[in-house]
Amino acid sequence: MCGNCNDNSHTDAPASPTRRRALLAGAGLAAAASLAVMPGQAQAQEPSSPAGNGPWRVRAYGNQRADGPFGPLEIPRRALRPNDVLIDIMYCAICHSDIHIARQEWGPPYPATNFPCVPGHEIIGRVTAVGSEVTRFRPGDIAGAGAMIDSCGECENCVNDLEQYCVKGWTLNFNTPDKFLGGYNYGGFSQRVVVPERFTVRIPPGMNLAAAAPLMCAGITTFSPMQHWAVKVGQRVGVIGMGGLGHLAVKLAVARGAHVTVFTSTPAKVADAKKMGAREAVVWTKPDALKAYANSFDFLISTVPTSVPTHPITGMLKLDGTYVIVGAREPIEDVRGSGLWLQRRQVSASLMGGMAETQEFIDYCARRNIVADIELIKPDQIDRAFERIKTKDARYRFVVDLT
Ligand SMILES: [Zn+2]
Ligand SMILES: [Zn+2]
Helix, strand or coil: CCCCCCCCCCCCCCCHHHHHHHHCCCCCHHHHHHHHCCHHHHHHHHCCCCCCEEEEEEEEEECCCCCCEEEEEEEEEECCCCCCCEEEEEEEEHHHHHHHHHCCCCCCCCCCCCEEECCCEEEEEEEEECEEEEEECCCCCCEEECEEEEECCCHHHHCCCCCCCCCCCEEEECEEECCCCCCEECCCCCEEEEEEEHHHEECCCCCCCHHHHHHHHHHHHHHHHHCCCCCCCCCEEECCCCCCCHHHHHHHHHHHCCCCEEEEHHHHHCCCCCCCCEEEEEEECHHHHHHHCCCCCCEEECCCCCCCCHHHHHHHHHEEEEEECCCCCCCCCCHHHHHHCCCCCCCEECCCCCHHHHHHHHHHHHHHHCCEEEEEECHHHHHHHHHHHHCCCCCCCCEEEEC
């Protein structure tokens, strides 16, 4: 059913000047004001009858096969349940995981990509309806959603606000079974999404909304391990890979007062790293280049989306130093006992953050004015952006403008 007029015969209209004006009208806009510019959506915004009698079909952008181009299509969104929030998406950034899944680059144990595929999991938008039991959002608020949109809510980790480590497995916001509508769910390259309140964060007023979108995956993925391993003032931190995740890792480690060194394979990124506060930026293509940094770092984080040999990296850690992998899911190559026991070093990996931590992180970034460096694109530029990410031409996150 169309969310604009409750008519089953068609879908949401393509982005219109009216929709764009309404979405951009400013964070914290009162619901009444929002209604005033979107009269057709009055029923969708009534908290007492949230979102009418879905599911609706909404406009999205996806691909029909792994090597196929992105194009407009229609996807279903469920009617709101009592704990759901309906978000009219304004911006959705492109994470490397979107490319891996849309292009079917990940093999087992990850499920095969189901087509059509609509990825996108760094979402910022305006709340246009809430379920009857939602307490933290009102229509008009700005909300964010990330890669994780559900979990069991009952296991020890979920109860302890560590939903990303749900022992029953959390639900990705696309290409995972949709337990409400059947089939597979669809991500944020679309006009609207329905997300449980628990998996939605409030975006504080004053943030650059397009540049804040990458915080929802890239940002929290690098912040969470820095929290867990308590990166602090004066420590030496090495960031390996300076793409979407890496450039945020630099900003976040600098914000904590660490002495940051970037290891990149792209000479053109050296100046950017220093502008972002890194003390040094090392162009690194061969493991031998790392020997000069033996026993130097308290904390190393690899944001590279593919596997890199571990032994030359762990050699850079001090006593009790930790090397955390956040960008790659491949086997961790070349971990040697001798490289670890000499300085009691640790190798670990980390997944985004729990939802309470994600809210804390967004508030932290708002207070410190930390956002991503972005290039805003239109939906018909997604394929080109994928290619530019693969050729390391992104500076540093592409954000799809869906207003
Ligand atoms: Zn991601
Ligand atoms: Zn759980």
